[in-house]
Amino acid sequence: MTASSPPPPAARPSPVDALLVVDVQSAFVTGPGAVPDAARLIDRTADLLARARKEGAFVVHLQNDGPPGAEDEPHTPGWELHHPVAPGPTEVVVRKPFDDGFRETPLGAVLSGAGVRSVAVCGVMSEMCVQATARTALERDYRVVVPFDAHATQDVPAVPGVCEAVPAAVASRVAAYALGSDAEVTVAAAAVTFGPPAVD
Structure with missing residues (x-):
């Protein structure tokens, strides 16, 4: 198996009760700045969204606020979310100033308040x-x-004398595996199932 080939099939995971859609913004999925194979990403995230909504899972759209002049600077076309939001008690937008969606945002409180235990x-x-x-x-x-x-993600450029370019698909796989054994990273989007947060 090569680094970019799909992982072996995993057992169908038990349902999760929340979907976090991270920075699927116009600058990153359309136009010249789009990630490679953006059409696949859009298709998979749209499918996850549709099924999460249908099954009553909690949905959070994370929206990155880039600095002035960045392609995702707030209130510019590139900053806009690609997928339409269905705002309501189970679907929200959380804006964020850092990579980590929890840092200096209400995300933790939002998930806790909704009774979310899995994402x-x-x-x-x-x-x-x-x-x-x-x-x-x-x-x-x-x-x-x-x-x-x-x-x-994007392709990682080569560094002359240090390493060759790293294809985006490889960078994505490494990033997920770097989360360690506690994260479930070998499941396809189509195999993810959803359910509503449990009520205590």
Whole structure:
């Protein structure tokens, strides 16, 4: 098996009760700045969203606020979320100033208030905002599923005399595996199932 080939099939995971859609913003999935194979990412995240909504899971759209002049500077076209939001008691947008969706945001309180105990994390970029958010979720004792085909990043440029370029697909795989054995990273998006948060 090569580094970019799909992982072996895993047992179908038990349902998760929340979906975190990380930074699926226009700058990162459309136009010249889009991640490689953005169409696949859009398809997988749209499917996850549809099924999470249908099954009553809690949905959070994380939206990165880039600095002035960045492609995701707030209130510019690139900052806009690609997927339409269905705002309501079980679907919210959380804006964030850092890679980690929990850092200096209400995300932790929002998930706790909704009774969430498990999350599926998808979006961009694999080794930055997706990994940072998933890692903090693990540290906070959430069960974390990171579908291998529902997060993406850019190619990593070569460094002359040090290493060759790293294809985006390889960078994404390494980023997910770096989360360690507590994260579920060998499941495909289509195999993720959802349910509503448990009520104590």
